Amino acid sequence: MIFLENVHFAYDGLYTALRGVSLQIDEGELIAIVGSNGAGKTTLVKHLNGLLRPDLGRVILDGVDTKHNSVAELAREIGLVMQNPDHQLFLDSVEREVLFGLENLGYSKVEAKERCERTLNNLGLEGLSERSPFTLSGGERKRVALASVLATEPRVLSLDEPTIGQDARQKENLAKMLGELNKKGKAVIVVTHDIEFVIENFPRTVAMADGRIVADGPTNSVLSNNEVLERCSLTRPQLTEAARCLHNVFPEVPERLTLIDDLEAVVVKILGGG
Secondary structure, eight states, X not given: OEEEEEEEEEETTTEEEEEEEEEEEOTTOEEEEEOOTTSXXXXXXXXXXXXXXXXXXXXXXXXXXXXXXXXXXXXXXXXXXXXXXXXXXXXXXHXXXXXXXXXXXXOOHHHHHHHHHHHHHHTTOGGGTTSOGGGSOHHHXXXXXXHHHHTTOXXXXXXXXXXXXXXXXXXXXXXXXXXXXXXXXXXXEEEOSOHHHHHHXXXXXXXXXXXXXXXXXXXXXXXXXXXXXXXXXXXXXXXXXXXXXXXXXXXXXXXXOOOHHHHHHXXXXXXTOO
């Protein structure tokens, strides 16, 4: 569905943010993009909906080079929720913020209202509909920005650091909503430093460093690879750290584990339970 082909991009022709990135994103995929600050993650996702255009290379959507599409046209297909919600919010109430995109996409007032209310309820924002977004907390503003994109139900949803400022329950609700969208066939791409959130919810992980993709594959493989973690300046997952410690005592415990079920199975076997 989306293919980045040898994409290069430099800001002001000086700072090179992407260095020959090639990436394929298929219909209905759940993908996490991880890496340190400055790795090129946000720059990559801004190329998906045309906010940035390659200096070299191509971005292909459904077989067509996106250089032929406007940002507005791409926004119908690919929704982006930015890391800083203040870069997206500009109206004087939460409800108007969510309705704006729906009405501009041609939804009737009745359907736009229904979608708005449903999305606000799903994100726990129903009691804030008349409030100005700029009087809300950082976490609440992030959810308003998310609601404004989610309500339009794009085919691809891209989120930049969505868990920042969210508590455990809000993260759980976010994961549930993203999972439900994915079950409807929508692709979900998340840029994040939240490794535990990735492990629990994303089967595929793309790791970036210095504007390049250094690993792309099953999450448990990518995030248990010490070389990848070091190159991308990523913290080792807690479960992998536990597995490494257990390996020092019980060599039969693999060091590269990320899933609790896998670790539990190994421990049960060691204890003679299986």
